[in-house]
Amino acid sequence: MPRVRDYPLRLKQPVRDVQAFLSSAGGLRPYALASADFEPLVPEGEGSDVLAFVNEVPAAELPPEFGAAFGEGVLAELRAWSFNGVPPYAVRVRLRDARWREDESTAAGFAWAGRRAAREAGHCIHEGVLPRPYVTRWPSARTATHPVPEYDVPGPRPSVPGRTVRDVHVRLVTSAACGVFAIATTDFEPLPADSGLLFEFAAEVPEDRLPREFADAFEHGVHHTLCASGTRRVPTAAFRVRLHDAKWHEVDSNEVVFAKAGRRAAAEALRCCAEGGAPRPVDPWPAHPRGPRV
Structure with missing residues (x-):
C-alpha cells in the first residue's frame, strides 16, 4: 500500500474514456457530456506541478469556457485529495470529446462534470476496474455552430431488456x-x-x-x-x-x-x-x- 510521504505517485497505466454525464431531463440540471483520459505525468523537476489539463476539443465543437470549466472542476477535485499540498498522483487529464446544448449547458455544469470524471477515475485507479460508460453512441452536436457527426463507441451493450x-x-x-x-x-x-x-x-x-x-x-x-x-x-x-x-x-x-x-x-x-x-x-x-x- 502506498505511503502518504511517497506522494505524488505515478499511475501504472492510463485510465481511458472516463465519461461524465449530466442530463437536463427534469429541467433542474444543466446538460454536459464529456470524455477524458487520465494519463501518467512525469514532473519536469523539483517543485513543478504534478497535475495538468489539456483540452483537445476544438473551439468549433465546444465553447472554450466550457472546456476550461471542465478542467477547473477536474483539477479542483484531484487537488482536494492532497496531503500537505501534494496530490496523491501525478496526472495529465485530456478532454477528448464533449457535447453541449445551446440553451441547457453552462460553465458550472461542465465544472460539475469535471469533478464527477475525477471521482470516477479515482475509483478506477484504486479498485483496478474500468470506468462506467454512459453512452454507446455520441450524439451529434446539432446546436453547436459546426455540427459533429454521430459515432459508435465499441463495447458490450446491456444484456437485459428493461421495462417501465x-x-x-x-x-x-x-x-x-x-x-x-x-x-x-x-x-x-x-x-x-x-x-x-x-x-x-x-x-x-x-x-x-x-x-x-x-x-x-x-x-x-x-x-x-x-x-x-x-x-x-x-x-x-x-x-x-x-x-x-x-x-x-x-x-x-x-x-x-x-x-x-x-x-x-x-x-x-x-x-x-x-x-x-x-x-x-x-x-x-x-x-x-x-x-x-x-
Whole structure:
C-alpha cells in the first residue's frame, strides 16, 4: 500500500474514456457530456506541478469556457485529495470529446462534470476496474455552430431488456442514537435502443427539498448497482431514472445513506424486470408498534 510521504505517485497505466454525464431531463440540471483520459505525468523537476489539463476539443465543437470549466472542476477535485499540498498522483487529464446544448449547458455544469470524471477515475485507479460508460453512441452536436457527426463507441451493450417500473419507494429510517434517514421515490423507464444512452438520471426534486450532494449520491448508488451486475461495468439494463420525490433530515441524512437508498432502488427495479409485477416498498427497518409493558 502506498505511503502518504511517497506522494505524488505515478499511475501504472492510463485510465481511458472516463465519461461524465449530466442530463437536463427534469429541467433542474444543466446538460454536459464529456470524455477524458487520465494519463501518467512525469514532473519536469523539483517543485513543478504534478497535475495538468489539456483540452483537445476544438473551439468549433465546444465553447472554450466550457472546456476550461471542465478542467477547473477536474483539477479542483484531484487537488482536494492532497496531503500537505501534494496530490496523491501525478496526472495529465485530456478532454477528448464533449457535447453541449445551446440553451441547457453552462460553465458550472461542465465544472460539475469535471469533478464527477475525477471521482470516477479515482475509483478506477484504486479498485483496478474500468470506468462506467454512459453512452454507446455520441450524439451529434446539432446546436453547436459546426455540427459533429454521430459515432459508435465499441463495447458490450446491456444484456437485459428493461421495462417501465413506476414508484419504486425506498425508506431507510432509524431512530437510534446514530440514526439514518433517506426516503426516495423513483421511476425506471427503459431508454430507446437508438438513443445511444446507457444510463440517464433525471433529478426532478429541487435543491430546496433535497440538497444536490444527496441527489448525486442517490444517482451514484443507482448507477453502481446497475453496472455491478453487468458486463465490464456496462449496465444490465439501460434506464432513465426519474427521482420525483425525496425527503431528508438535517442530522440523520448523509451521502452514504442516500447512496445506499439508490442501490436498494436499483435492486428492486431489476427484481421487477426479472420477476414481473409491481415494486414492493423497500423498508428494511419498519416501525414496530411497542407492546404493552409487563
